[in-house]
Amino acid sequence: MKSQNSLAILTFVLMLVALYAIFIYAPTERTMGPIGEVQRIFYFHVSSNWTTFLATFFVFLNSILFLMRGTRELDIRAATAAELGTIFGAFGLISGTIWAKPIWGIWWTWDARLTSFFLLWLILIGYQMLRRVVDSPGQRARLSAVFGILAAVDVPIVYMANRWWRTQHPAPVIAGGAGSGLDRQMALTLCITMVAFTVLYFYLWKLRCELERTGDTVEALQRRLQTQGLEVR
Amino acid sequence: MHTDSYTSALRIENVEKWFGQNSALEAVTIEVRRGDFMVLLGRNGAGKSTLLRVMARIVKPNHGQVEICGMDVRRNPEAARRRLGFVAHSSYLYRHLTARENLRFFTRLYGLEDQEQRVQAALKWVGLEASSDRPIVGFSRGMQQRLAIARATLHDPEILLLDEPFSGLDLEAAELLAAWMKRFAASGKTILMATHDLEHGLEGVNRWVFLDKGRIVEELTGAYTVVRDRYKQFLRERKGELS
Amino acid sequence: MNFLNQTAAILWKDILTEYRTKDALTSMLLFGLLVILMFHFAFEPDSLETEKYGPGLLWMTFVFAGILGMNRAFAGERENDSLQGLMLAPVDWGAIFLGKMLANFLFMLVVETIILLSFTLFFNFDLLHRLSWMVTITLLGTLGFASIGTILAAISMNTRMSDVMLPLLLLPVALPAVIGAVQATAAAFTDPPGEALTFWVKFLVVFNIIFVTLPLLLFEYVLEE
Numbered sequence A: 001m002k003s004q005n006s007l008a009i010l011t012f013v014l015m016l017v018a019l020y021a022i023f024i025y026a027p028t029e030r031t032m033g034p035i036g037e038v039q040r041i042f043y044f045h046v047s048s049n050w051t052t053f054l055a056t057f058f059v060f061l062n063s064i065l066f067l068m069r070g071t072r073e074l075d076i077r078a079a080t081a082a083e084l085g086t087i088f089g090a091f092g093l094i095s096g097t098i099w100a101k102p103i104w105g106i107w108w109t110w111d112a113r114l115t116s117f118f119l120l121w122l123i124l125i126g127y128q129m130l131r132r133v134v135d136s137p138g139q140r141a142r143l144s145a146v147f148g149i150l151a152a153v154d155v156p157i158v159y160m161a162n163r164w165w166r167t168q169h170p171a172p173v174i175a176g177g178a179g180s181g182l183d184r185q186m187a188l189t190l191c192i193t194m195v196a197f198t199v200l201y202f203y204l205w206k207l208r209c210e211l212e213r214t215g216d217t218v219e220a221l222q223r224r225l226q227t228q229g230l231e232v233r
Numbered sequence B: 001m002h003t004d005s006y007t008s009a010l011r012i013e014n015v016e017k018w019f020g021q022n023s024a025l026e027a028v029t030i031e032v033r034r035g036d037f038m039v040l041l042g043r044n045g046a047g048k049s050t051l052l053r054v055m056a057r058i059v060k061p062n063h064g065q066v067e068i069c070g071m072d073v074r075r076n077p078e079a080a081r082r083r084l085g086f087v088a089h090s091s092y093l094y095r096h097l098t099a100r101e102n103l104r105f106f107t108r109l110y111g112l113e114d115q116e117q118r119v120q121a122a123l124k125w126v127g128l129e130a131s132s133d134r135p136i137v138g139f140s141r142g143m144q145q146r147l148a149i150a151r152a153t154l155h156d157p158e159i160l161l162l163d164e165p166f167s168g169l170d171l172e173a174a175e176l177l178a179a180w181m182k183r184f185a186a187s188g189k190t191i192l193m194a195t196h197d198l199e200h201g202l203e204g205v206n207r208w209v210f211l212d213k214g215r216i217v218e219e220l221t222g223a224y225t226v227v228r229d230r231y232k233q234f235l236r237e238r239k240g241e242l243s
Numbered sequence C: 001m002n003f004l005n006q007t008a009a010i011l012w013k014d015i016l017t018e019y020r021t022k023d024a025l026t027s028m029l030l031f032g033l034l035v036i037l038m039f040h041f042a043f044e045p046d047s048l049e050t051e052k053y054g055p056g057l058l059w060m061t062f063v064f065a066g067i068l069g070m071n072r073a074f075a076g077e078r079e080n081d082s083l084q085g086l087m088l089a090p091v092d093w094g095a096i097f098l099g100k101m102l103a104n105f106l107f108m109l110v111v112e113t114i115i116l117l118s119f120t121l122f123f124n125f126d127l128l129h130r131l132s133w134m135v136t137i138t139l140l141g142t143l144g145f146a147s148i149g150t151i152l153a154a155i156s157m158n159t160r161m162s163d164v165m166l167p168l169l170l171l172p173v174a175l176p177a178v179i180g181a182v183q184a185t186a187a188a189f190t191d192p193p194g195e196a197l198t199f200w201v202k203f204l205v206v207f208n209i210i211f212v213t214l215p216l217l218l219f220e221y222v223l224e225e
Helices: A001-026 A032-069 A071-105 A112-133 A136-170 A182-228 B048-053 B077-082 B101-109 B115-125 B140-151 B171-186 B223-236 C002-021 C024-043 C047-069 C081-090 C093-123 C127-157 C162-188 C195-222
Strands: B008-017 B020-031 B037-044 B061-070 B085-086 B160-164 B190-194 B207-212 B215-218
Touching: A001 A032, A001 A182, A032 A071, A032 A112, A032 A136, A032 A182, A071 A112, A071 A182, A112 B115, A112 C162, A136 B008, A136 C127, A136 C162, A136 C195, B008 B048, B008 B190, B020 B048, B020 B190, B020 B215, B037 B048, B048 B061, B048 B160, B048 B190, B077 B085, B085 B140, B101 B115, B101 B140, B101 C002, B115 B140, B140 B171, B160 B171, B171 B190, B190 B215, B207 B223, B215 B223, C002 C024, C002 C093, C024 C047, C024 C093, C047 C093, C047 C127, C047 C162, C081 C093, C093 C127, C093 C195, C127 C162, C127 C195, C162 C195
Parallel strands: B037 B190, B037 B207, B085 B160, B160 B190
Antiparallel strands: B008 B020, B008 B061, B207 B215
16 A cells, blocks of 8 residues: 555656646747647657557566466456556547647548557457457456467557558658657656656556456455355354 | 376376466365276366366366376377377267268377278277268267267277266267276276266276365265265255355 | 378368358358449449559458458357367367468468459459469468468457457458558559569568467467366
8 A cells, every 4th residue: 555655646746747847847839830839738649659558568568477377467467558558548549639630730640650559559449348258257368368469569560561651652740750859848848748657657557456456356255255145054 | 009007097286277266176186096987076166177177188277287197298288188088068079071071080180090990990889880971960969979989989098088978968878988988997997087977887986086166075985875875965065055 | 290280180171161061161252242342332443543442452352251251260169169179189289270270261262362353354453464473462461361360260259249359359460461462462563563562572471470470379378278
C-alpha cells in the first residue's frame, strides 16, 4: 500500500508539472497564427502514443514470460497492459485528429505512422476480444499470450511495410517526425510530459493489476463458501 | 518394437496442475509398476482425467516429474507416447475416411512397419473386414468403438491408459474391450484405468486408488467386493459436497 | 525424417478428407467468384483501370476466400475429438501444424488459380505477360497468410465465436503479407517492373521466414491444456 501511495503522489506531482509546462512554460506555436494554442495538444498526443507502445511492449514481454512460467500474475500483467494500451491508444488517436484538423485541415491521413498505430490499436482490441470469448481461464491466458506474441512481432513489420509503401505513394504527413525542429522549450515540455505519462501508466497499471488480483481472491472465497455452505454435517 | 527392462511403467512425482484459479491436481505422487492393473476411482472433477492426461503428456503439469518406462516425458514426449495406448470415450476417428484409411493414417502417423499387414490384421481382429472400405460415417456406434479399439492397439503399446472407456459402449464392444484388456494384463503389460463403472473390465485389477479434489486419498489392494463396498462408503461420506 | 513423414501423413489425410467432402474448396471458390462479381458492380473497372485496381481486388478476393477455408483445418478435428487423438500420438506437434498449414496452403492455391483465371477472363487481366512473377508472388503471399491463418484458426477454435474471431485476428496480423503481395503484383504489371518488384518479393520472403517459424514454435502452446 505504501509504495502505491508514493507512486500516486509522484504521478500527481509529475502531471501537475507537465500541465504547467504544457500550458504555461511552452511557447505558443508561432507559425500557425491564432489557432497556435491548439498545438499544445501535441504533447498529449505524442505522450499517449508513446505510452501505447510501452504498453504493447509489456504485453509482449509478459506473454513470453507467461508461456515460459505459467503464473497467473504474468497473465494479469499482460492483460492489464493491453487494456491500458487500448485506452491510451484511443486517447492518442483522438488527440491526433483534434490536432490535425485545425492545423492541416484534414482529420486523417494514411501515412505510415498513423496507419500502423491505428492497426496496433485494433490489434489490442482484438486481443481483448479474444480474452472475452474464451471461457476457461487457463486457456484464456495461454491463447492470448500466443496471440500477443504474434501481434507484437507483427507491429514493427506493419510499420516498415507501410513506410516502404509510402515512399512509393507519398501522402500528406502530419507533423514530420516528432521532435523535428522543435524549439528547446517545446522539446523540454515534451520530455516532461512523456515522463509524466509513463509514470501515470505505471501507476494505473499497478492499480489495475491489484484490482484483478482482488477479483481472483473474491472468486476463490466465493467458491469456498459454496463448498462449505453445502456440506452436510 | 524392443521391450527393454524397466520396473516402473508410470511414475509421477509431486505433480501439480492448476487451471487459472482452480487446482486440478495437488502434489500427486504415484508409481504404477510394470504389470500393474490399477484403477482410479473418484467423483467427477476429482482429477482422474487430468491425471491420465498429464501422464500422456497432453496436459503439461505446472510442477513435478512424469516418467514413462523410466523416460522423462518432458525430454522425450514422442518416445514416451509411443509406449502408450489411450482409450477414451471419444473414438478419435475420421468420419469421412473408410475404416481402412483411418487405420492406414494412424500406422503412418505412428511410423509403424508392415503397415498394410497391420491394418489388415487389426480389421480382422475387430471383425470389420467386410465394411473396411466404406466411410465410417455409416457405422453403428458399436462398429465405431470396435474400430477405435483397433486404432488404439495398432502400435502394440506397453501401457494402456483408459479414461471411462466403457461409457456408451454396446455389449459387443464392451465385451471386446474387456477381453482385450484381460489379455493385455495377462501378458504382463500395464493398465491404468479411470472409471465410474464398477461392472466392466475389472478382472485382474490389483490396485485401487481413490482420488478426491486432486489428491490421492486412499489406496487399496484386495478383493473386488471389499473395494466396491469401501468405494460406496467413500462416496457416501462425500455426498453433498462439491468436488 | 520422422517429422516429415508425420507431416506428410497429416497432409494426405486432410487432402483425402477434402476430396471426399469438397466442402472447403467449393465454398471458397464460390465465395471468390461472388466477390469478383461484387467488385465488378462496386467498381466497374474498365480495362485501363484494371492495371490500377486489379492487384488490390485480386488479393482482396484471395484473402476473403482464404479466410473462409481457414477454419476447415481444425473444425474437422472437432468431431470425435480427433485432434486429441493426434496429440496423443507419438508425433511432434509441430508436424500437426505443418501438415495442416500445407493443406490450407494447397487448397488456397487451387482456389487462387481458378480465381486468377477468372480475373483474366472477366477483367482482361493480362496474366501470361508476367506469369512466372505472378506464380512466385502468389506462392509467397499465400504461404505466410496460410501459416498465420492456421495458428489463428487453432486459437479461434477454442473460443465461443470461432468463426468471427478468426478474421478479426487474422487480418491485422497478415496485413504485411497483403501489402507486399499487392505491391509486388502491381509492380509486376508495370513496364518495366523496376526495383519495386524485387524489393517486395524479398520482403515477402523475409515475412514468410518469420511467420512460418514463429507459429511453428508457438503451436504447442495453443494445443496443450
